[in-house]
Amino acid sequence: MISIKGLYNQFDQLEVLKGIDLEVEKGKVVVVIGPSGSGKTTMLRCLNVLEFPTKGVITIEGKKLDFSRAVPKKNIATFRRLTGMVFQSYNLFPHKTALENVMEGPVTVKGENKESARKKAVALLEKVGLGDKVDYYPAQLSGGQQQRVGIARALAMEPEVMLFDEPTSALDPELVGEVLKVMKDLAQEGMTMIVVTHEMRFARDAADEVIFMDQGVIVERNKPEEIFANPKEERTRKFLNMIQ
């Protein structure tokens, strides 16, 4: 289970997150939507501690980080291993092959032996449909393939929760489907997921819950069929009208 309590984040003078409270049960898929600048990406990055909350408490599977106090570096690195992050721009390591990208975490961070890490990495790449591309460098792969390697790389650390930061926004339209399919399969397997996306189809099909964020707060949360059919808040309605 993931719980976020009283999460604030500030960038210079600008308050990006103004008190986020959220709980996500194990195995649930939560889709976060909202206009740009609403803080949805920042909230996700706070969970991976790529962004530092000014205050607030994040708990993932019983492990807690309280940002109201100074947090030791070591705790941050361990905490990060609880979450797998998938980036909008993939951020694969360009000097490593698909296989090496996926093996990097287990070998370097967990100290796993190379042989078993390789076997697991190959299995993961097969799972995301890239079993025939293990020795390709990122530059030799399409955007959709790169993003699937990105997903495999995050999964390799066996995280408690997968975080997706607009995973399909940088993709050509015809490549979006292959990435969403991998994500849907993951959801079906019971992976806990928090997904920031503009893909409303995905939200409808795979989400247990949709969260609408605006101006640094969670405005509304509900089951996808509810929030799309009859949003309770005016702001949610406006946003949904704009994108549909």
Place this chain on the structure above:
Amino acid sequence: MKMYLNSIFANPERISKLVDIAQSSFLPLLKGAIFYTIPLTLITFVVGLILAILTALARISYSKTLQIIARIYVSIIRGTPLLVQLFIIFYGLPTVGITLDSYTAAIIGFSLSVGAYGSEIIRAAIISIPKGQWEAGYSIGMSYSQVLRRIILPQATRVSIPPLSNSFISLVKDTSLASLVLLTEMFRKAQEIAAFNYEFLLVYSEAAVIYWVICFFLSVLQQVMEKRLDRYVS
């Protein structure tokens, strides 16, 4: 020029004498290159490169103290002539009780120089790597030093090969300055030989050719390395 050429071709004896000198001076010059110029270059480049990486890391670190130390070091080395630095180390330091032999003084002087100039190259290469690479490393739980070693530096290496090759090639030629702190590297050998037989043009040109051959070889090496490191960028 014309007179010089005339003086040679009008006189067959002179030609054979020049050939003799060229032959007899070649081996001592080559020895100077093999025993001094080349090892001096290699040692100082390795030491300098380590210094350069440390300085670059200090410059991009969060510690203000480290940043300032690095800035002062780079500023002093870049702001004063290499020859003056060598003179201070070799002729100046004995005044305060630090006496170094020519070789040690040259290694220290050149390493400090490579370290300062190289640090700017490496710093530029490190900050040219997109921030997303750091984040991707952190996101899978890597520490600062793990991201640096396994993700950032390998990519920065590729970027910095051309400018570092420049420094390396410059260094080969700069080692000739060591002749002025009495190190009998190749150029000092050339001076000694020429002072003996007065064939300055011939002997110095010979030295120039050996420098050029070394540098040519290094340029080829640069190309090979660039090709190897470019394999993942298609």
